[in-house]
Amino acid sequence: MHAFDYSFELEDYITKEDFERLKEFSKDKETPFVVVLLKTVARKYDELRAAMPYAKIYYAIKANPHEEVLKLLIERGSCFDIASIYELDLMLELGAAPDRLSYGNTIKKARDIRYAYEKGVRLFASDSESDVRKLAANAPGSDVFFRILSDGAGADWPLSRKFGAHPEVVFDNILLAREVGLRPRGISFHVGSQQNDVTQWRVALKTCHKIFEEAADKGIKLDLINMGGGLPARYVHPVEETCVYMAEITDYLREFFGVFDEEFPDVIVEPGRYMAGDAGVLVSEVVMIAQKEHEGRPWLFLDIGKFGGLIETIEESIRYPVYTERKGEARDYVVAGPTCDSMDVLYETNPCRLPISLEEGDRVYLFTTGAYTQTYSAVFFNGFPPLKVYVMDDLPRETA
């Protein structure tokens, strides 16, 4: 058993000034809650835009659907990956045009497809014959891209076999789509969330290229590559800078699809975690510190746990940086949540190294909690309310 080295600096995650502002902003609020720094979302969007000027960004709403986050991205010109009619309604209410929405969930009811079509959505993901037939009947003539399987190797939060199909199945579905009057546009993939191995994009793009060629042989000109999500946020392990990832991925695109000219396929990216993860700080309180055996590690119970929104700590997959303002000699703590369920333990195999001086009632900050936290929080388990989110509007504004 190895303790993670939690000896990071505050400023690896947030500037001192922003942290002071966050503390001021949150001092009278009851924990637990996430504070989203809008400025960070804006910076992540702009960095991606600059690094991949040729790509269209479709933000994956599920990562963080806070209205202020969505409005900011609408203003900046982002498009959106929606997975349900509820996300669709939300985006339309906020004023996003339907031609900026892609229905990226391959698992859809016929009536939901019809609803989206009636609202003006014309771009859909698909990975099965059944879905292609439902699309043909309920969203006639729409653009469709086809998702290929990815094994999720290298990802901290892999998406396994639930989505996508084998290239041969995809190829059959492309032919079928043409037959039933849809417009087969291209291929999509998702290399797995929090993907640490950039070469996984190359593996997927190679398959895309092969399918493009085979389709061309049948007289179908595919012209869309949807590279999905997977771009990492910064948890305990440092990740490459955005520009390094993007430069690699751009090289892979060129390797298989040649120079950027009119013939180059349209490229879509669907960041979720990348866009929102780094922008969130979860403010929590120490409920109890307890010794279970005379020897052995003390247990640190927080007022946030797996059911409060940190479900991605399952198998300790996602390692959130845990920060306290206490200093001095440190020891390893098992960290657990407050509910009466024994799975509500965050870090035991990989305990957290935190100061001995930590006390009950102290505030503890979990960084990189802007994505997949509130949306994953349970409703009313043990009576705890769902995780609250506040937005700190720290965007630079022009003053009149």
Ligand SMILES: *Cc1c(COP(=O)(O)O)cnc(C)c1O
């Ligand atoms: C969840 C999801 C994403 C976002 O994935 P991240 O790894 O968070 O970037 C993108 N596309 C689709 C289809 C998704 O389901």
